[in-house]
Amino acid sequence: MSLRPPPSLSPDAPAAPLIDLTRLKACLGPAAGRFDVDALDHCDSTNLELARRPQAPSGTVVVADAQSAGRGRRGRTWVSPPGAGLTFSLLWRFNGPAGRPERLSGLSLAVGLAVAQALESLGIAGVRLKWPNDILLQSTDAPLAKLGGILVETSLERSGAAAIIGIGLNLEAPPDPGQPVAALADACRAAGTAPPDRHTVLAAVLSELAQVLDTFARDGFAALRPAWEARHAYQQQRVCLTGEHSRQEGCCLGVDDSGALLIETGAGTERHLVGDLSLRPAVASRNGPRLILDAGNSRLKWGLRDHGHWLAYGAWPWAEAAGALAALLRQHPGIDTALGCRVAGDAQIAPLQALLDAAAIPLCWLQPSAQAHGVRNSYQHPERLGADRWAALIGAWHREQRACLVVCAGTATTVDVLQAGDGEGIFAGGMILPGYALMRRALGQGTAQLPGEGGQFTPLPRLTEDAIATGCLSAQAGAIERMARQLPAGSPVLLAGGDADRLAPLLGHLPAVLAHGLVLDGLAHIAETSPPARPDSALALP
Ligand SMILES: Nc1ncnc2c1ncn2[C@@H]1O[C@H](COP(=O)(O)OP(=O)(O)O)[C@@H](O)[C@H]1O
Numbered sequence: 001m002s003l004r005p006p007p008s009l010s011p012d013a014p015a016a017p018l019i020d021l022t023r024l025k026a027c028l029g030p031a032a033g034r035f036d037v038d039a040l041d042h043c044d045s046t047n048l049e050l051a052r053r054p055q056a057p058s059g060t061v062v063v064a065d066a067q068s069a070g071r072g073r074r075g076r077t078w079v080s081p082p083g084a085g086l087t088f089s090l091l092w093r094f095n096g097p098a099g100r101p102e103r104l105s106g107l108s109l110a111v112g113l114a115v116a117q118a119l120e121s122l123g124i125a126g127v128r129l130k131w132p133n134d135i136l137l138q139s140t141d142a143p144l145a146k147l148g149g150i151l152v153e154t155s156l157e158r159s160g161a162a163a164i165i166g167i168g169l170n171l172e173a174p175p176d177p178g179q180p181v182a183a184l185a186d187a188c189r190a191a192g193t194a195p196p197d198r199h200t201v202l203a204a205v206l207s208e209l210a211q212v213l214d215t216f217a218r219d220g221f222a223a224l225r226p227a228w229e230a231r232h233a234y235q236q237q238r239v240c241l242t243g244e245h246s247r248q249e250g251c252c253l254g255v256d257d258s259g260a261l262l263i264e265t266g267a268g269t270e271r272h273l274v275g276d277l278s279l280r281p282a283v284a285s286r287n288g289p290r291l292i293l294d295a296g297n298s299r300l301k302w303g304l305r306d307h308g309h310w311l312a313y314g315a316w317p318w319a320e321a322a323g324a325l326a327a328l329l330r331q332h333p334g335i336d337t338a339l340g341c342r343v344a345g346d347a348q349i350a351p352l353q354a355l356l357d358a359a360a361i362p363l364c365w366l367q368p369s370a371q372a373h374g375v376r377n378s379y380q381h382p383e384r385l386g387a388d389r390w391a392a393l394i395g396a397w398h399r400e401q402r403a404c405l406v407v408c409a410g411t412a413t414t415v416d417v418l419q420a421g422d423g424e425g426i427f428a429g430g431m432i433l434p435g436y437a438l439m440r441r442a443l444g445q446g447t448a449q450l451p452g453e454g455g456q457f458t459p460l461p462r463l464t465e466d467a468i469a470t471g472c473l474s475a476q477a478g479a480i481e482r483m484a485r486q487l488p489a490g491s492p493v494l495l496a497g498g499d500a501d502r503l504a505p506l507l508g509h510l511p512a513v514l515a516h517g518l519v520l521d522g523l524a525h526i527a528e529t530s531p532p533a534r535p536d537s538a539l540a541l542p
């Protein structure tokens, strides 16, 4: 192994990298001769750093304490704060036929196997592999969670191919990962052993890589396939494979000699090559609690539903939602499915989806339809009705079984007429207006002199703040009163949403009932009355 000199130790010099090359060489032992290691305290991405060194010999390694632009598949970010992770990339050349594209298709699987075997050699049990490039950890007291990832980038060369093999492993759990993660330190603590030092881990992985990549170059992935399948997280399990425009369920038979994933669909065995596909188990045991989500414009409301009861529920502003959901998933490792309604944008939803994917919790979003769960939807385009309104209407019908007015006082206020038909509820129509807070903000932002907050409802306001609070609240109450005229006198007015409490006192002459959990209740009813085998099918149809 050739050593780069350490940076000079002047007061202004950057901190020495956490990897000490002399110590690494000692850990590598005889394998040291196969690698040329460069240790950095930080870089953008170790894969990019290697790509900028096209003349580097095979066996060049760049290891960095921190990456500012670590990447995963499809350009996803790999979180690697200083010290918590071990992130490095290896350049490896495959000469002659071993470098042909069809021979390299199983490379990221071979690398995963090498990492798993290296960790096992250090006494870490429960390492599992997820096709095509994730390293998971199955510990006794936590769900299957991601321990590391692999990003392989290959390029053709005159004499074969060059592969840049990037590997990220969590030594310690990152402070705010945004998704459930596993860390080597936690696994060791749970097993009562001391966590291995980063030099030991890096040396073990590199040594194992040298052996596995030799076998791969000589005999192809076929020679490694049994060992990979023995560690496969979803071998012989029902899985769901999703792409941008596709979704397939079936039994995962494992992989073939080229590393393609094999799924038995009932209509035959489908073969999937590594691409933009995500794999997760399709199994919904229906034994654990269900996560119910109402993804609104201001907040994420959630509840944990178990055998007809709420175990816990709450609401998080979007800025806190991903971190709070990650913590909730850690606290409740048994959650088996999730059902939600969403009107929030993709930027809010993507981190939730990633968290649930990582925890292998299938998530279905409610799709409004023309008729479902005892309610008929008279909207001209039923599918365009807000999913939260649809869930609230279903919750209201399930609760009242009679005509009622359904008010959701959130970012927007919706006032929906639910009539009683022949044994079914009929959503006859409804209105949308800015919610109380949005009205106030609009006045504050759209005028030079009006304050955006403060004041209270006063029958005859004589202060600007009171005049605004009273005007905006009266607009809400007036809309409700007008719509209530569409229903038989005495029909209940159900009030849900973050501003329901403010409105209730203003509707004294109407039979107003606070029903904060109407959307979550509706979703829970839907989840509990959907056919068990296919949780999503009853939600999207008809
Ligand atoms: N703790 C809170 N955080 C944010 N908004 C709150 C809170 N308590 C009450 N509100 C009010 O509730 C509204 C959001 O209600 P919510 O039903 O969660 O809306 P959405 O479904 O649009 O996310 C806000 O506009 C605000 O006026």
Ligand SMILES: CC(C)(COP(=O)(O)O)[C@@H](O)C(=O)NCCC(=O)O
Binding pocket: 295, 296, 297, 298, 343, 384, 385, 386, 387, 388, 389, 408, 410, 411, 412, 413, 414, 432
């Ligand atoms: C009207 C809404 C914005 C209310 O959303 P919220 O205030 O609950 O976040 C939402 O239901 C929505 O985007 N609806 C789609 C349009 C419609 O219902 O006609």
